[in-house]
Amino acid sequence: LAVALSFFQEAFNFSFFYPVNRSAVVAKQLNFQTGVGESKDIILPDKSEITLNTNSFVQIRYTRDSRVINLLRGEIHINVAHDKARPLSVIAGDKVIQAVGTAFNVEVGEKQIELIVTDGKVLVAEQSSSQPSSLQKNGTNKLGKFLSNNSTAVSKGEKLDLSFKGKIAKHVEKVDPIDVAASLSWRKGSLIFRGESLADAMAEISRYTNIDFELSDDERLTRVQVAGMFKTGDVKGLLEVLNNNFNISYERISPDKIRLNYADPSASI
Structure with missing residues (x-):
């Protein structure tokens, strides 16, 4: 008991005379990433909840005055x-999407960035040249400030x-709740399509697997619209559905490439 009390007293005296550096505790920098076909749920230091979709990478920095997430790849x-x-x-x-308490989805695609707000409202603005493009140790002060009221506002059930790079288009699109649910179905390990073209559907499916899908040079394939729910990463099940429901056969060109063909019904007669 005497030994335990001596340790307690020593620890108390140390913390009393050498208080913990509060800023060192408040400031945090974290990196998270997912592989192809992987998703990850994360609780951030402020109790915000973030979900990373397949093949995503974020840098996160929290300070006393700011909360900054740099989405370098993928979707959150x-x-x-x-x-x-x-x-x-x-x-x-070069865009900044800012909120004080809401829910939204951001996807960095090959050609553009897609923002869908699922609750509340966010503001979107261009990142000025004076602000850092990456998260450096002391690089979040300006991003910690509130965006001006001239920023583009996007509310629940809207998409932008x-x-x-460049100017922000002011056209904010209303999205049907069913379409929002389909766009975010990846959070439950599924992909829901509601009439997308075969090319667009296969491009989305390929995000969750290391296999590339190639469409043969057949005009009939361009007219195929895909509707249904698919499990992410289930290539075998997908090919069976395409064959049984859409009359599409396939051939494996290489271990990581599959070519889709429009099956000739007369071939099986």
């Missing part, structure tokens, strides 16, 4: 913990497509 959905004094900013390309 985030439920932002409410904090009026400390906005949360997501950087994608953004270019990687």
Whole structure:
């Protein structure tokens, strides 16, 4: 008991005379990533909840005055913990998407950035040249400030497509709740299509597997529209559905490439 008390007293005296550096505790920098076909749920230091989709990479920096997430690759959905004094900013390309307490989805695609707001409202603005493009140790102060009221507002049930660089188009699109659910079905390990072209559907499916899908030079394939729910990464099940429901056969060109063909019904007679 005497030994235990001596340790307790020593620890108390140490913390009393050498208080913990508060800023060292508040400031955090974290990196998270997922592989192809993988998703990950993360609780952030402020209790915000973030889900990373397949093949995604984020850099996160929290300080006393700011919450900054740099989406360098892939797609995230985030439920932002409410904090009026400390906005949360997501950087994608040269755009800043900011909220104080809401939920939204951001996808960095090959040609553009897609923003869908699932709850509340966010503001979107261009990142000025004076702001850092990456998260450096002291590089989040300006991003911690609130965006101006001149920023583009996007509310629940709305979508905004953004270019990687340049002016923000003011056209905000209303999205049907069913379409929002389909766009975010990846969070439950599924992909829902509601009449997308075969090419677009296969491009989305290929994000979750290391296999590339190639469409043969057949005009009939361009007219195929895909509707249904598919499990992410289930290539075998997908090919069976395409064959049974859409009359599409396949041939494996290489271990990581599959070519889709329009099957000739007369061939089986």
